[in-house]
Amino acid sequence: MFVGITNSPRDYAWGSPTAIADLLGTTPSGGPEAELWLGTHPGSPSRLVDRDGTLVDVVHERLPYLLKVLAAASPLSLQAHPTMDQAAAGFARENALGIPLDAAERNYKDAFHKPELIYALSDGFRALCGFRPAHAIASTVERMIAAAPGDSALNGFSDRLGTDDDIRAAFGWLVAGGDDVQELIAATVDAASGLDGDNFRLVGELAAAYPGDPGIVVSLMLNLVTLRRGEVLYLPAGNIHAYVEGLGIELMAASDNVLRGGLTPKHVDVPELLSVLDFTPVDVPYLDPVEPAPGVAVYSPGLPDFALAVVTADAAYDIGGDGIALCTAGSFTIAGAHGSAAVSRGESVFVTADEGTLAISGDGELFIAGPGARG
Numbered sequence: 198m199f200v201g202i203t204n205s206p207r208d209y210a211w212g213s214p215t216a217i218a219d220l221l222g223t224t225p226s227g228g229p230e231a232e233l234w235l236g237t238h239p240g241s242p243s244r245l246v247d248r249d250g251t252l253v254d255v256v257h258e259r260l261p262y263l264l265k266v267l268a269a270a271s272p273l274s275l276q277a278h279p280t281m282d283q284a285a286a287g288f289a290r291e292n293a294l295g296i297p298l299d300a301a302e303r304n305y306k307d308a309f310h311k312p313e314l315i316y317a318l319s320d321g322f323r324a325l326c327g328f329r330p331a332h333a334i335a336s337t338v339e340r341m342i343a344a345a346p347g348d349s350a351l352n353g354f355s356d357r358l359g360t361d362d363d364i365r366a367a368f369g370w371l372v373a374g375g376d377d378v379q380e381l382i383a384a385t386v387d388a389a390s391g392l393d394g395d396n397f398r399l400v401g402e403l404a405a406a407y408p409g410d411p412g413i414v415v416s417l418m419l420n421l422v423t424l425r426r427g428e429v430l431y432l433p434a435g436n437i438h439a440y441v442e443g444l445g446i447e448l449m450a451a452s453d454n455v456l457r458g459g460l461t462p463k464h465v466d467v468p469e470l471l472s473v474l475d476f477t478p479v480d481v482p483y484l485d486p487v488e489p490a491p492g493v494a495v496y497s498p499g500l501p502d503f504a505l506a507v508v509t510a511d512a513a514y515d516i517g518g519d520g521i522a523l524c525t526a527g528s529f530t531i532a533g534a535h536g537s538a539a540v541s542r543g544e545s546v547f548v549t550a551d552e553g554t555l556a557i558s559g560d561g562e563l564f565i566a567g568p569g570a571r572g
Contacts, residue, residue, distance in 0.1 A: 198549040199531070199538035200255050201246030202521070206230035206266075216268035216444045220318065220525055221543035233266040235521050235545055235566070238451050243521075243547070252547055256519065262503035264521050264566040265447040267315070272403060272441045274461035275325070275412045278311035279473050280434040284454050287469070301464050306453035313449035314431045314484055314496060314505060315440065316564075317424035318525070322443030323399075325419040327436050327479040328368075331358045334418050337396060341388035350377070350384040354414070365476040368418065371411045372458055372467050378411055385414050396421055399441065403460060412439075412459025422481045429505075431484035431498045435475030446523075448566050450502040490514070499570045506565040508557055515554040516567035522546050527561015 205226075206217050212231025218224060221233075234241040237260045242251040253259075279287060287305035296303050315324065335358040342351045357367040371378055382404075389400035396417055403413045419437065424430070424445075432438050437458055456470045457463055486494035492510030497503075506514055508529070522531060528541040533552025540546055540563070548555070557563065 198255075198552070199533070199536050200252070200547040201538070202235060202243040202252055202545050202547050203246055204234055204241060204243045206268075207232045207234065207241060211269055211271045211273055213268040213270040213444070216270070216319075217266050220266065220444060223543055229270070230268060232268075232447075234263060235265070235523060236260050236263040236451060238263045240453070243545075255547065259451055260519060260521075261451055261501070261568060262566055263449055263451045264523065264564070265449075266444075266523075267440065267447045268444045269440045269442050271406055272460055273439050274463065275415060275437060275439045275458040276455050277437045277458065277470065277474050278313075278432075278434050278452070279305070279454055279456065281310040283434070283473055284308050284310050284452065287454075302466070304454070304456060304466055304469050309450060309452040309454065310434050311450050311452035311454050312431070312433050312498060312500060312502065313447060314429055314498065314503075316429045316446040316448075316496065316505065316507070317426055317443060318446060319444040320424075320426045322424040322426075322428075322445055323441035324422055324424070324430060324438060324443075325416055325441060326422060326430055326432060326438040326482055327420050328364055328418055328476055329420055330478040331361045331364055333478075334358050334364075337417050340392060340394075341385065344391050345384065345388040348384050348388070350381040351388065353377075354381055361476075361478055364418065364478070365471065365474075368415065368474075368476070369467065369471055371414055372465060372470065374411060378414075379409060382409060382411065382413055385417070395423070402441075407460045410459050410461075412461075415459055420479070420481050429484040429486070429496050431482050431496075433482075433498070435473060436479070436482065437474055446505070446525075446564050448503050448505045450500075497569050501569050504567055504569040506567070508563040508565065510560060511558045513554055513556055514565065516548060516550070516565060518550045518568040520548045520550075520565055520567035522548060522563055522565045525562045525564065527559060529557055529559030529561065529563050532556045532558075
């Protein structure tokens, strides 16, 4: 079965007023358009094109993934997501404490993990993702010390970064806040303003958007990456990250569990965040595709929840379950065992698993979300 679906973008304040409309050929709303959700998530289930109702009326259950078009005009919050075990335990614990699901201090809205990937649609998509080694962080701080010799706050922070084992304590001290942290934030913003480099320019941007927020300094502890169009990041449980700017396709497990770590006015639960984060330094977590056939690139982190296929030419592709296809350029015909659908730029369709291997013809760009690794 093929079912046309659509939705309206979410109007979060950090969204771009034009990027999603420009991509999909739609009319801008006039306000920020941050995320277009395609799936069965109750926060914004996809609407049916040919009749009243939502995709939930067709699927009758929650898909394990959520496909989004994301357009960030300003930085999102620093955040991390729990493992499946952490989510189950946290959800049960907060339920037992009687914390309402919509409470500001609630960390766990469900019992599931929330790994995600982001496919850059814009050249220059910027993101913070994972901790850098202590020596690299210290080197950055030393550049600021050289620009502000004798600054006690900067020197004190450098002293906290002896080895990789010190990253956890340094981060915990930062996000807990306090007068000493505010002194460091002010010194960091001042010193960075006179230095060249992407990390230092970002400090200025974050200070303008979130004055006095510890995340300004935390950003110097993290990998800052600028993606070219078509590059993909995979952000597993425990990876601290924040999208800074750009347009992309995001695919994630369908969970609401977010532990925030700064660059936000929302609740930051420092002890719980520290229990979830992985402080092991990592390289930029690029995800490379496999190409099962010409014109098809599949990005799969090896989880059962989701995989993303990008189709640019005639191809055969087996989603392996219920899927969602979104056309961002050109037009395609998708044919399965029982039916077919035509999609053009800005259109999306839900495809049931019983359609089997799909015969896809056309030219342009077609994103297909579906379940991931099986067996």
